[in-house]
Amino acid sequence: MTPPILNPVCELRVDLDPIMSLGEGRAGLRRIIPIVGGTVQGPRLQGRILDLGADWQTIWTNGTAELDTRYAMQTDDGAIIDIRNYGYRHGPADVMAALARGEDVAPSSYYMRTQARLETGDPRYAWVNSTLFVGTGQRQSAQVILSLFAID
Template identity: 50%
Template sequence: MTPLLEPICTLAIDLTRPHEMGECPGGTRRIIPIVGGTAKGARINGRILNIGADWQTVQAGGLAQLDARYAIETDDGAVVEVISQGIRHMAPEVAERAAGGEDVPFSDYYMRTFIRLESGHPDYDWVNRSLFLATGGKRGASVHLEIFRIG
């Protein structure tokens, strides 16, 4: 049976300057603070709290391992934790364009994340029993993700 993807929300995640760790055994490491943003959609609406970060490891060949944790405070008062792990791959010429500040179309590279959401709020208990997938990419100083529940 092919799973269905239910649209949940769109995240616009605000970032600040990365903290570069340099070349480590697994690749080039950086920590990118998550300082705000928005969640808008059919099932989750609210703001992204200033309490998270994305720990990235960029390996030879341009493959980035993404590992982010942050939280959404919904418009109705719930706090939803976001645990996002995935990959991004850009061809060298695309990475050069992005590093130069160009707004590279998401279709020019691959970025997918597996997302777990968790909340203690009774109205959001459904997120504790679901798995999510995200697609998207970077736009300026933010990351935009379309979140889907895997049904």
């Protein structure tokens, strides 16, 4: 079998509102981070992140953030694409504490990986409905930067 190839699709720059904490739940600290806009730039997708959606996070007792997002983009030519992104962010305690304080840290100093599903009814982008995607990310104080790759 041939190993899969990762092909760049786009970079998502997702703008965030402040974190809303729900407190401790059954699985850990529950948080909602509203997604309020952003940009999409890349070889296969270009557009803007719409002002809707959120990351419904759980912070486990070991410090791992379970990322569970749902939001949408509008391409430059008018297509609406639903994005569902699930992943993990974790790293050394001092790095994670710096992120929690809103400090920018090198993305190589922690792990932030996702798997994404995209969906649209626009025939120009029907290929996203049957493609698997993975991402590597970086958390900044008010933004997440995510490089999205198609698994070909």
